[in-house]
Amino acid sequence: MRDHFICSVCGIRHEGLITDRAYKLPDDVWSIPEAERSQKAKFDSDLCQLGERFFMRCVLRVPFSDCSGAFGWGVWAEVDWPTFERYLDLYEVDGSAEPAHRGLLANEIPGYPQSLGKGVLINFGTASKRPTICLTSEDDSQLAEEQRRGMDHTRHLEIIASIEAAN
Template identity: 35%
Template sequence: MTLLDLDARWRRFNDPDRACPCCGQSFSGIFDIGFDHPDAWPYGERLGDSGDDLTVGEDRLGSDLCRLGPQRFVRCILPLPLRGSEEVFYFGVWASVAPEAFYAYLDASLGEEPAFEGCAGLLENALPGFDLPALTPGILVPGGPGERPRLMAQADTPLAKAQADGISFDDLLDIYAASGQDIRPHLQKD
């Protein structure tokens, strides 16, 4: 049992058998929020889950890599531990990286040596629930086999503090609300 298990809203949030009295909606715990493309990408979203890249001239957006003019982007995950539990919420974000780091990551993802060792990067998505400076600096840390790298904030920002200290359940609900998914009313008393 974790400290957060004492919160009735948390229990309702993690109970897929519980239906909201007002609408019947149910939840089965933390769900992540991902971004289809870096905020700088001007051409819109990739089309569906077909796996096809979106190419406009020399610019290209794939599921994990993006090229926009001279800029190079890598899709990564940004972890935020949830205080009082053993859970972690993830943003699926994009980071701009130097071209040599981009190609090192690409080579490593294709199974070529050497393995990706990580690199500096800049967060390229505005995160709901956070008031961050543009292009928050971070470090991309390699993930395990088949995993995207993790982006760890390196600036003195609320994001770096949230990664170090964790976020509260109320913070998580605020992030969901800021992303257009306000589930707070559905977790109230039955």
């Protein structure tokens, strides 16, 4: 295992182990051939619309159980129009007092089979922070369990290997 990584977002070498992974788009949008993508979907780094489907960029954190910090997944959530519209209304203000909204995970996460389409709760944040995602309390998947209780160093290394294998 390497003691450094090249960030997929900024392209810069960082020391230590990877502690986050970001997705540029929801999987269904990313799968559209690049030449057609911008014709079929409207998107920027935070919002996406594909026909009558709406997506918002969020952060799903899995805490480390044997040290401080968390692994942050920069994922997309598919939401209904009222949730998307409400997020647009609060985009430049503090939306952290807003009740949680329901959505579906729009990315398959390496190391967590069948994560795509999982039900999630989305909590809006301040204008300077992306919304956060929590898996629902009835979800008994490994991702949900690790989000609740954390992952240890060995599991962190497994996640890094899964990410590298997916590249």
